[in-house]
Amino acid sequence: MEDSGILVHRLVDNLSEAPTGSDAQLDAVARKIAAHIATGMSAYAHGTSPTPPGTRSQDFVNLLQTDFPQPEVVNNGVWVWYIDPETGHRYLVCTESEVVLSKQKIGNNIVPIDPPIGVRVQEEMTELHWDA
Secondary structure, three states: OEEEEEEEEEOOOOHHHOOOOOOHHHHHHHHHHHHHHHHHHHHHHOOOOOOOOOOOHHHHHHHHOOOOOOOEEEOOOEEEEEEOOOOOOEEEEEEEEEEEEEEEEEOOEEEEEEEEEEEEEEEEEEEOOOOO
16 A cells, blocks of 8 residues: 655754744745645546646645745655554655755745755555454
8 A cells, every 4th residue: 555645844953943933934835735736636636637736846846936946856765664553554654855945035035944944755655464
């Protein structure tokens, strides 16, 4: 069984580096990604688009670069085993690359994003255990 999820997150080494309170930049990126997926899936389901919404890194670059100039694709392939403590199911999570946003356009100004924001698709391979 295979599933995928999109992760929008701050690129910090520890929680103390993350912004406190409301994180408007992270919220704006997450909403834009969510709208892209929802609109694309609706169009695909209704037959007005021949393909589902793009979730490759370059698709996110194309989507975000107007509001977040010069996004960078970082190839940081990671494979991680995760075991669900309640069910015992094992998940192999893989990320191939990540879009790093380090600048935001506000009006006519471009301001730095510190710490940067990362957007990545996580593919999840699930190993199910059936009780006999």
